[in-house]
Amino acid sequence: MNQYATTARRHWERWLPQRFQSIPNPTEFFADLGEQVESQIEDLQVKLAGDDPPGEGYLTKVGRLTNARHRAEEIVLREMVLLAPEPSAAEAESTSR
Numbered sequence: 001m002n003q004y005a006t007t008a009r010r011h012w013e014r015w016l017p018q019r020f021q022s023i024p025n026p027t028e029f030f031a032d033l034g035e036q037v038e039s040q041i042e043d044l045q046v047k048l049a050g051d052d053p054p055g056e057g058y059l060t061k062v063g064r065l066t067n068a069r070h071r072a073e074e075i076v077l078r079e080m081v082l083l084a085p086e087p088s089a090a091e092a093e094s095t096s097r
Helices: 003-015 017-021 026-049 058-080 087-095
Strands: none
Touching: 003 017, 003 026, 003 058, 017 087, 026 058
16 A cells, blocks of 8 residues: 555544445555555646746756645545545544543
């Protein structure tokens, strides 16, 4: 499992316990989800980064590509991994404080 699969599993176990319990094979499910997330991030990163502008220096390019990667991760993780908590999990968290 990649880092995205691990993040998803932890998030879902804590914040989506009913949904997590309904997964027949969590290891396979999250490994597959992690691969899908990674692929989506890579595709979106390329789109967000765009073409190399003429005369772009090395450090500027590194910054542009890094920024595109972070933005792509934020977007894809929010859509596929860090889903909103189930009401029961959110209530349990607020009462435990």
